Amino acid sequence: MKAAVLVFPGINRERDMARTLKLTSGHEPAMVWHADSELPAGTDLVVIPGGFSYGDYLRCGAIAARSPIMDAVRSFAGKGGLVLGVCNGFQILCEAGLLPGVLMRNENLRFICRDVYLRVERSDTPFTRGYNAGQVIRVPVAHGEGNYIADGETIARLEGEGRVVFRYSSPDGMIDPNWNHNGAINAIAGILNERGNVLGMMPHPENHVEPAIGVTDGRGLFAGLTEALGRAA
Amino acid sequence: MKARITVTLKTGILDPQGKAIEGALRSLGVEGVASVRQGKVFDIEIEGSDRAQAEALLKQAADRLLANTVIENYHVQVLG
Numbered sequence: 622m623k624a625a626v627l628v629f630p631g632i633n634r635e636r637d638m639a640r641t642l643k644l645t646s647g648h649e650p651a652m653v654w655h656a657d658s659e660l661p662a663g664t665d666l667v668v669i670p671g672g673f674s675y676g677d678y679l680r681c682g683a684i685a686a687r688s689p690i691m692d693a694v695r696s697f698a699g700k701g702g703l704v705l706g707v708c709n710g711f712q713i714l715c716e717a718g719l720l721p722g723v724l725m726r727n728e729n730l731r732f733i734c735r736d737v738y739l740r741v742e743r744s745d746t747p748f749t750r751g752y753n754a755g756q757v758i759r760v761p762v763a764h765g766e767g768n769y770i771a772d773g774e775t776i777a778r779l780e781g782e783g784r785v786v787f788r789y790s791s792p793d794g795m796i797d798p799n800w801n802h803n804g805a806i807n808a809i810a811g812i813l814n815e816r817g818n819v820l821g822m823m824p825h826p827e828n829h830v831e832p833a834i835g836v837t838d839g840r841g842l843f844a845g846l847t848e849a850l851g852r853a854a
Numbered sequence: 855m856k857a858r859i860t861v862t863l864k865t866g867i868l869d870p871q872g873k874a875i876e877g878a879l880r881s882l883g884v885e886g887v888a889s890v891r892q893g894k895v896f897d898i899e900i901e902g903s904d905r906a907q908a909e910a911l912l913k914q915a916a917d918r919l920l921a922n923t924v925i926e927n928y929h930v931q932v933l934g
Contacts, residue, residue, distance in 0.1 A: 679919070683919065683922070716922065723922055723925050725925070730870050768868075770925070
């Protein structure tokens with residue numbers, strides 16, 4: 622794996638992400654500054670971490686989405702390269718037009734920082750091959766704007782094409798408004814682009830990979846990615 | 855030239871901030887408020903004096919950055 626972790630002013634989860642990538646793949650990722658216009662040669666995975674790029678000014682992710690490195694990411698994704706956006710990274714991917722829809726203020730207007738349960742909807746993607754379809758994983762969230770929404774036609778397409786890969790659920794995998802902490806439509810926590818090579822998700826799988834933390838449910842995502850990329854190489 | 859771009863949420867898009875403000879106005883006893891939607895205002899100074907050019911520039915600014923047209927509408931005014 623030759624991962625590139627993008628760094629924007631105001632991002633604060635890039636070191637968690639780099640640590641997890643190193644731990645799970647054995648390879649140190651490159652840290653790539655937003656003002657760069659090219660990804661390092663041989664990059665096979667771009668990760669946009671969480672945080673508060675540009676202080677969430679204007680709209681979450683809006684300014685980062687228009688930075689020079691994002692043109693390189695767009696062309697990388699256009700060639701089928703794998704892109705993972707977590708939290709602010711998901712917001713940036715939506716603002717950049719690489720994923721449809723938008724992440725609105727949480728329904729209860731509060732910043733929510735705690736563990737949630739996710740139902741993995743598919744295991745046949747490079748991002749989720751480390752899980753079984755229907756498996757429930759426990760991962761943390763930390764966001765004020767995670768309430769996913771898109772127009773009705775887009776939602777119908779996402780659902781019809783099986784592009785919702787993670788949903789907020791109860792610990793036993795039931796979709797229930799009580800377990801949908803931010804009010805996202807259809808309890809959507811993570812979606813794929815049309816081609817299936819760009820994933821955006823609000824929760825932080827990178828924070829649940831080490832036994833010392835007590836939960837390692839995020840590991841499957843990175844182990845799966847490592848395996849997918851190892852196979853492609 | 856002075857100009858103003860107003861960005862508002864599209865009809866049907868949930869606006870929790872507007873709802874909270876609406877509730878606060880009610881609890882303050884401000885009578886007769888049917889609903890509140892929150893938006894953004896950008897006051898922009900433009901170089902030059904060509905009105906048509908200014909409008910084109912403002913439209914570009916709104917489309918490319920100031921509004922997310924998935925959920926927002928915008929209105930451009932050249933104030934002169």
